Amino acid sequence: MSRKGSFSLVIAVLAIAGFSYSTLRYVAKRENHTCRACSRPVHEHSRTVALINGKRGFYCCPACALSEHQQAGKPVEVTELTDYLGSGYLNPAESFIVRNSDVNMCARHEAALGPDKQPMRADFDRCSPGILAFRDLKEAQAFAAEHGGQVLRFTDLASEYRR
Numbered sequence: 413m414s415r416k417g418s419f420s421l422v423i424a425v426l427a428i429a430g431f432s433y434s435t436l437r438y439v440a441k442r443e444n445h446t447c448r449a450c451s452r453p454v455h456e457h458s459r460t461v462a463l464i465n466g467k468r469g470f471y472c473c474p475a476c477a478l479s480e481h482q483q484a485g486k487p488v489e490v491t492e493l494t495d496y497l498g499s500g501y502l503n504p505a506e507s508f509i510v511r512n513s514d515v516n517m518c519a520r521h522e523a524a525l526g527p528d529k530q531p532m533r534a535d536f537d538r539c540s541p542g543i544l545a546f547r548d549l550k551e552a553q554a555f556a557a558e559h560g561g562q563v564l565r566f567t568d569l570a571s572e573y574r575r
Contacts, residue, residue: 454470457494458518464488482573511562
């Protein structure tokens with residue numbers, strides 16, 4: 413093969429590799445920004461990561477991840493929570509949550525439209541009641557005092573969903 417042919421082949425291989433890499437990055441980034449279960453945006457202050465059948469999935473909130481077990485009948489292991497107050501990612505075993513406060517990152521403000529273009533009544537929302545994660549028990553209690561809700565350890569809540 414001539415030198416010019418070899419150079420062209422290398423350029424072609426690099427171009428294909430670059431295109432493939434950028435496509436994979438785009439798909440992965442999109443996956444990280446859309447909830448695996450409800451297709452809502454993954455929220456900055458309630459992002460949840462879980463393993464389902466050994467595959468990593470991103471969720472808009474802890475409620476969505478935990479309800480995946482009940483909805484799909486598959487074992488779910490939450491591996492990462494996000495602190496609602498913005499102090500980063502949390503280990504679920506060391507986290508506290510506030511459930512059913514007046515803050516729900518996933519609450520829709522507009523009604524979904526049915527086939528007749530009329531608002532539909534929601535009988536079930538997998539993201540309700542809202543669940544927000546906190547690093548510190550005192551922060552969770554202060555939040556609940558202001559916004560209502562029940563403070564629990566995340567591990568206690570997760571065990572409720574496994575039943």
